[in-house]
Amino acid sequence: MDTADLHSLYRQMLLIRRFEEKSAEMYALAKIAGFLHLYIGEEAIAVGAVASLRPDDYVISAYRDHGHCLARGSDPGRVMAELFGKATGLCKGKGGSMHLVDLPHRFMGGYAIVGGHIPLATGLAFANKYQSLDLVTVCFFGEGALPSGQAHEAFNLAALWKLPVIYICENNRYGMGTPAERAIALYTDVAETARSYGITAESVDGMDVLAVRAAMQRVVPQVRAGHGPWFIEATTYRFMGHSMADPAHGHYRTKEEVEEYRKRDPLLLLKNTMLAQKLASEADFKQLEREVGEIVRVAVKFAEDSPFPARSDLHVDVLQE
Amino acid sequence: MELSYREALNQAMREEMRRDRRIFLIGEDVAYYQGAFKVSKGFVEDFGSRRVIDTPITEAGFTGLAIGAAMAGLCPIVELMTMNFGIVALDQIVNNAAKIRYMSGGQLSVPLVIRGPGSAAHQLGAQHSQSLEAWFCHVPGLKVIAPATPHDAKGLLKSAIRDPNPVIFIEAQLLYGTKGEVQEGEFTIPIGVAEVKRAGRDVTIVAYSKMLLLALEAAEVLSREGIEAEVIDPRTLKPLDLQTIVTSVKKTGRLVIVEEGWHFCGLGAQIAESVYATAFDYLDSPIRRVTGEDVPMPYCRLLEDAALPDLPRVIEAVKSLL
Known part of the structure; x- marks a missing residue:
């Protein structure tokens, strides 16, 4: 495996981690308001999955979307500015944390009605097939979206019409505070949901960025070649609360459980692999920390220094002229 | 053709x-x-x-x-x-x-x-x-x-x-x-433009979709009695061509809105509000709405007819303003 590749994967995960930590800090300072759902603990999925895509492939996500957007290559400054509600934000301050969109990077949005973006992803894939383009669409959602009717309707359409879409279910075990075993009948094997529609489905360790990337390296060419949709369950865990409204563990799970999962922190796993294989030294990681820290610092400064939208922007973009 | x-x-x-x-x-x-x-x-x-x-x-x-x-x-x-x-x-x-x-x-x-x-x-x-x-x-x-x-x-x-x-x-x-x-050949009609479907001087009736046919029928009946209704079809409901409606109301001073939907929070309530806000001084009487009744639609034809706007109700509404 190429050393530079591993450095790049680690660096991207580190960027998301530090970006999210900084976001939480900015939230505490009331620079960011509303809902803020952090991706901390789940970084390996976005980074590992996006690593196998072409720049013109589509990516779409739910409301926990900062990680996917950053992994797609969005400017951290413009993402942070969006969280601040600034005019320089990706969506000019009108989207916010849950509705990031970056069209030039083919990040087609974060959506906050659970399950509601899965038909959209299926439609992006439909458009690609309709136009005979060899593009794939990757759709991220949590396991909480799986039982929703819209997910099922979309799976059926994708399988029926052999659409080039990869559904990535980030199974972090809790839909807000409700564990999967109390929400999903087939909780022991959520991929079975997709299989029941004739979609090829598999499960992967979502804490291991190399495992996620390896799965996608196998799957993406299949889907790109027109062999129909694919479903990947990536098992993971969120280290923070569902949103900023609840503490890291809350009443619905124990501190011990969180600590147990933290031993399999995706950054720690990759770092240990790289150290063990002598692909990087502690000094290299310190250097990466400095670089990423600087990027996040600059992002926050950009957001801070940017203007808010003007009141006259209120009615802009309701309709297209 | x-x-x-x-x-x-x-x-x-x-x-x-x-x-x-x-x-x-x-x-x-x-x-x-x-x-x-x-x-x-x-x-x-x-x-x-x-x-x-x-x-x-x-x-x-x-x-x-x-x-x-x-x-x-x-x-x-x-x-x-x-x-x-x-x-x-x-x-x-x-x-x-x-x-x-x-x-x-x-x-x-x-x-x-x-x-x-x-x-x-x-x-x-x-x-x-x-x-x-x-x-x-x-x-x-x-x-x-x-x-x-x-x-x-x-x-x-x-x-x-x-x-x-x-x-x-x-x-x-x-x-x-x-x-x-229907006009021959290539044509389009711009979105957001109403049309005066029948000219008149005494009262304005705004109606769309199926209700336009009812309004025109009512206007015909009223005309025989010497009441000339101007019938306007907004055609586009949003964005609404308020200007055409207001121009007519300024002429007639009276407005009846006919809509098939439920009364409460129906579209006619919005049209009325817009007209009041723009042309209150030109109105000689309150705006009347003829709407569907606020009930789930019953199956029985007799009850269904009772739930929908009809000719007598439109004519009564117009006459009540004169």
């Missing part, structure tokens, strides 16, 4: 699909069944099953799919077998189609038409007999059109298909068979 409303819609879609390969028709039974009301007659033969697409009975799923396809640059026409089933897709219409442009700060577009019949037909029961235009009109980011004549249906559907925004295009089962003169 004389065409039925159904044929006019068929022509509009056919001409647009010939012009632009990004346009496709998707919905339940639109291909081989030729549409539940035969609006897409001959389409699958002419355009193939790649562009005329039968779906499973999953409105949320295929409406959402169409929105996604529009985000990727296609121009879908979604046929809802009836607008009632749009309720099943309401999350997609309201939360995605209508908001995606705004939420993305203008990066994404949703050039989409969602069309199908609204309002009551005859004795179809409560779940298949409702006028939901007020729901759609309430949502920023949607355009809403409800043409009454074959000519308007053709010209406005072509404009809707070319519009870069999501458009809700409301037809009516009882209008599909109605006939009227």
Whole structure:
């Protein structure tokens, strides 16, 4: 495996981690308001999955979307500015944390009605097939979206019409505070949901960025070649609360459980692999920390220094002229 | 040439699909069944099953799919077998189609038409007999059109298909068979422009979709009694051409709004508010609304008739203002 590749994967995960930590800090300072759902603990999925895509492939996500957007290559400054509600934000301050969109990077949005973006992803894939383009669409959602009717309707359409879409279910075990075993009948094997529609489905360790990337390296060419949709369950865990409204563990799970999962922190796993294989030294990681820290610092400064939208922007973009 | 409303819609879609390969028709039974009301007659033969697409009975799923396809640059026409089933897709219409442009700060577009019949037909029961235009009109980011004549249906559907925004295009089962003169050759009718369907000096009647026919019938009866009603069809419900309505009201001083939908929070309430705000001083009497009754539609024909605006009620409303 190429050393530079591993450095790049680690660096991207580190960027998301530090970006999210900084976001939480900015939230505490009331620079960011509303809902803020952090991706901390789940970084390996976005980074590992996006690593196998072409720049013109589509990516779409739910409301926990900062990680996917950053992994797609969005400017951290413009993402942070969006969280601040600034005019320089990706969506000019009108989207916010849950509705990031970056069209030039083919990040087609974060959506906050659970399950509601899965038909959209299926439609992006439909458009690609309709136009005979060899593009794939990757759709991220949590396991909480799986039982929703819209997910099922979309799976059926994708399988029926052999659409080039990869559904990535980030199974972090809790839909807000409700564990999967109390929400999903087939909780022991959520991929079975997709299989029941004739979609090829598999499960992967979502804490291991190399495992996620390896799965996608196998799957993406299949889907790109027109062999129909694919479903990947990536098992993971969120280290923070569902949103900023609840503490890291809350009443619905124990501190011990969180600590147990933290031993399999995706950054720690990759770092240990790289150290063990002598692909990087502690000094290299310190250097990466400095670089990423600087990027996040600059992002926050950009957001801070940017203007808010003007009141006259209120009615802009309701309709297209 | 004389065409039925159904044929006019068929022509509009056919001409647009010939012009632009990004346009496709998707919905339940639109291909081989030729549409539940035969609006897409001959389409699958002419355009193939790649562009005329039968779906499973999953409105949320295929409406959402169409929105996604529009985000990727296609121009879908979604046929809802009836607008009632749009309720099943309401999350997609309201939360995605209508908001995606705004939420993305203008990066994404949703050039989409969602069309199908609204309002009551005859004795179809409560779940298949409702006028939901007020729901759609309430949502920023949607355009809403409800043409009454074959000519308007053709010209406005072509404009809707070319519009870069999501458009809700409301037809009516009882209008599909109605006939009227349709302009020959290529034409479109701009969205957001009302039309004076009958000139008059004594009272203005605003009515759209099926209710336009009722209003014109009432105007005919009133005319025999020496009362000249000016009948205006907004044609587009959102954006509403308030100017044309207000110009008429300034002339007549009286306004009756006829709508088939439920009274409470109905579209007529909004039209009345807009007229009051703009032309209060010109009104010689309060605005009257003739609406559907606030009940789920009963099956029994006698009760169904009682729930819907009819000729006596429109005439009574007009006379009450004079």
